[in-house]
Amino acid sequence: MSGVTVLNILESSLLNEETNNNNNNNVKQGKKRLKFPYDIIGVDEEVNKELLKDFTGEKTGFVQVGPKKWFFPSGYVKEAENYYNFEPRPDDVWVVTYPRSGTTWSQEMVWLLANNLDYERAEKVPLVDRFPFLEFTSFIHDETLKEFVEENKHCPENLEMVKNTATPAWKLLQAWKQRRFIKTHLPFDLLPPNLLKLGCKKLRSGIEKVSTFLNQEYSKNELDILEEHLKFDNFQNNKSVNMDVYKRVGILKSGEQGFIRKGKSGGWKDYFTQELNKKADKWIEENLKTTDLTFPQIK
Numbered sequence: 189m190s191g192v193t194v195l196n197i198l199e200s201s202l203l204n205e206e207t208n209n210n211n212n213n214n215v216k217q218g219k220k221r222l223k224f225p226y227d228i229i230g231v232d233e234e235v236n237k238e239l240l241k242d243f244t245g246e247k248t249g250f251v252q253v254g255p256k257k258w259f260f261p262s263g264y265v266k267e268a269e270n271y272y273n274f275e276p277r278p279d280d281v282w283v284v285t286y287p288r289s290g291t292t293w294s295q296e297m298v299w300l301l302a303n304n305l306d307y308e309r310a311e312k313v314p315l316v317d318r319f320p321f322l323e324f325t326s327f328i329h330d331e332t333l334k335e336f337v338e339e340n341k342h343c344p345e346n347l348e349m350v351k352n353t354a355t356p357a358w359k360l361l362q363a364w365k366q367r368r369f370i371k372t373h374l375p376f377d378l379l380p381p382n383l384l385k386l387g388c389k390k391l392r393s394g395i396e397k398v399s400t401f402l403n404q405e406y407s408k409n410e411l412d413i414l415e416e417h418l419k420f421d422n423f424q425n426n427k428s429v430n431m432d433v434y435k436r437v438g439i440l441k442s443g444e445q446g447f448i449r450k451g452k453s454g455g456w457k458d459y460f461t462q463e464l465n466k467k468a469d470k471w472i473e474e475n476l477k478t479t480d481l482t483f484p485q486i487k
Contacts, residue, residue, distance in 0.1 A: 222381070224269040226254035247331045258375060263326040267356060271323060271374060274358045276383045281402070282370045283319070284379070291371060295319045296429050297418055299369055301399045305410055307417065315429045320357040322372040328354065339438045346437045353437075 228251050230236065236249045243250075248262035276282075281298060285291045292315065299318055300310060310318070328336075333354050340346040361368050372379065395411060395418075406414075416422065423429065460468070 219275075221269075222273050224272050226268075226378075228253050228265055228268060231259075245327070245329060245332050247329045253378065256375075256377075258378065261327055261329070263329060264323070267323065267326050267358075268378070270356065270358050271378060272380060274322070274380050275362070276380050276386050277368065278386050280368050280370060280386075282372065282383070284372055284374070284376065287373050291373075292429050293418060293423060295369070295371055296423070296426075297395060297414070298398060298402070300414060300417070301395070301404050301406075302367070302369070302402050304404075305406065305414060311426075311428055313428070319369040319371050320361060322357050322361075322370055323374055325354060325356045336438055350437050 231239070231250045231252060239250055240246060243261075246261045251260055251262060251265060252258065253260060253264070253268070281302060283291060283294050283298060285294070295315055296310070299315070300306070303309070333350070336350045336353075337347065340350050357370075361370065376383070395414060399406060399411070
């Protein structure tokens, strides 16, 4: 690809400092740090300019990772090796999904099933704190973070939350003594190689199936209450899962459609005109013709 460059951030002092610190920690713990196995390159310069116009929260640019060209903002670069070397535990529960595929609903269901249906705690503690998003800080550019700090400097509570949000989840999770619940949209190739070998569990659909998978037993009445809790109308109005904490500090925009949207697929049809749909189909066809990616036809 013409115009492809390796981002300078790969050689930055910040990355070197972070890597050295983690190497020192691993040496102390007697663990050998794995080298990240994939090349990370910047997208074409012209494409990058266009992307930055649309994705204004990113200030530097975007990268592609490995032969499959997984796509990320620049913040992923300095954390890639940290995600890859994150230490899973046998009792971890991971929800590994594509974005916008029912992840938040699944998180709430799994957390409640694994925590004795503790609705009181679930209401008081935001889902983002109960079930950290592993790579979230990779999407918050340093300059954007400064803007959030400036916007919230007059409210100590909000300012503290912004600062906590800026702390990488892998660092927080390392310090947790209790059972950990972890959300990620990363492909398994970019996650710790020993993740599944340690017995960490992959999510299955269905409340009863997940309950059994987590070795939790509940009465029919308890499962009925959970089902009611997870019904979409109730879930959509649940402040604990609807990212209200991020709206309060400006990370998500207030006044826009809620993070929990409609709970059904095909919503794009409400926004795409026939002309826009044709343009999208043409773009997809042209950009996938040199790959082996295929998508099933749903009728």
